[in-house]
Structure formats: structure tokens, C-alpha cells
Amino acid sequence: MAKLYFRYSAMNAGKSTAMLQVAHNYEEQGQQVRLFTAAIDDRFGVGKITSRLGLQRDVGTFDADTDFLALERVACVLVDEAQFLSVTQVQQLHQLAQVQGVPVICYGLRTDFRGEPFPGSIYLLALADDIEELKNICSCGKKATMNVRVDEAGRRIREGEQISIGGNERYRQACGRCFYTT
Structure with a gap:
């Protein structure tokens, strides 16, 4: 089936x-x-x-x-x-x-x-x-489950439209702890 x-x-x-x-x-x-x-x-x-x-x-x-x-x-x-x-x-x-x-x-x-x-x-x-x-890792070494949007200088963006197409230059993967603390 x-x-x-x-x-x-x-x-x-x-x-x-x-x-x-x-x-x-x-x-x-x-x-x-x-x-x-x-x-x-x-x-x-x-x-x-x-x-x-x-x-x-x-x-x-x-x-x-x-x-x-x-x-x-x-x-x-x-x-x-x-x-x-x-x-x-x-x-x-x-x-x-x-x-x-x-x-x-x-x-x-x-x-x-x-x-x-x-x-x-x-x-x-x-x-x-x-x-x-599918597994991935955060920069801290823990399992990444979240996505973080960043600007051109690598600073985190917390607000904005849900969809903004981009790759490594716009997004980073993060574990839950880093998602909330960085």
C-alpha cells in the first residue's frame, strides 16, 4: 500500500x-x-x-x-x-x-x-x-530542531514575514536551547 x-x-x-x-x-x-x-x-x-x-x-x-x-x-x-x-x-x-x-x-x-x-x-x-x-546539529553540538533567520551581518532576526527565501546566508539551524537564548 x-x-x-x-x-x-x-x-x-x-x-x-x-x-x-x-x-x-x-x-x-x-x-x-x-x-x-x-x-x-x-x-x-x-x-x-x-x-x-x-x-x-x-x-x-x-x-x-x-x-x-x-x-x-x-x-x-x-x-x-x-x-x-x-x-x-x-x-x-x-x-x-x-x-x-x-x-x-x-x-x-x-x-x-x-x-x-x-x-x-x-x-x-x-x-x-x-x-x-532528518537529523542535523546546532553549532553547540546538540540536535538542531529549529531555524534562525539572520541578516547580512549574521545578527538574528526575530520578526518579519513568515516566508523569506534564502539559504546559508539567511538561515542557521539551532537546538531549542540556542533558539531561545541567542
Whole structure:
């Protein structure tokens, strides 16, 4: 039976690398997969999944108008930056797995830089049949579970819009203690 999977972590834990590896594994067996990333994520160009290890791949994008139930039959659907999915899209992906028997693996953040959940992540946590935390470490050496936004000088930003696209220059991963004390 196919499942909806949610693989989450703090920033910089290798979510994109893991997703690209899963796609490679399916394709190596001659199976077709569909990969998506958020259209608003243009850090490396729109429609590109790029890992910190240097792997990059052109993929489809999703935005508010994307209907995942309209996809042609494939062996697996992989979604990067899944925190940006809408509630309806998470429900569609759950239905795709449960009714059409297509495994769906979503990779994303659980919370933003303020510790607030993303709507897509809330519903992934609620509907996913399998949830896994990908591990990362804080600069203090403890397990990182939170995200910290920083400015150009590396100073922490505590207020602002929930979504501000950026990578290592804008975000750091942190353990809960460092998240509250730095």
C-alpha cells in the first residue's frame, strides 16, 4: 500500500540530497518519478532542486494553482520545500497515495524562524502515514530542531514575514536551547 511520507528537519540537514537520491533509486530501476519544488524558491533558479553537496536537477514547480490529482500516473511523487504546500494540496497528495496507490514523499521544514508552523507542514504532520525527522546539529553540538533567520551581518532576526527565501546566508539551524537564548 502506498503512503504519504513527510521527511522534515531544520535547515541544512540534507533534505534535497535525500530526495535526489530517492529519485535516482527509482529511475535506476526504470521507474518514472515526478519531482516538484516550490515555484517561489528561486535561490538557484526556478524549478531547480540543489543540494549543498552540489547536486542539482531541473524539476517541476508547484504554486497555489497546482492540482496534484491531475498528474499522469507515475511510480512516485517527490516534493521538496513541502512546507509551502497549501492545505488542499496536502489533502490531494494524501488522496494520491491512498486512492491511486502512488507513494508520495514530501521533504520540508516543520517551523519557521519564529518557531511557528507552516500550514503545509501542519497538514503533513496530520495526514502523513509515515513521518521521519532528518537529523542535523546546532553549532553547540546538540540536535538542531529549529531555524534562525539572520541578516547580512549574521545578527538574528526575530520578526518579519513568515516566508523569506534564502539559504546559508539567511538561515542557521539551532537546538531549542540556542533558539531561545541567542
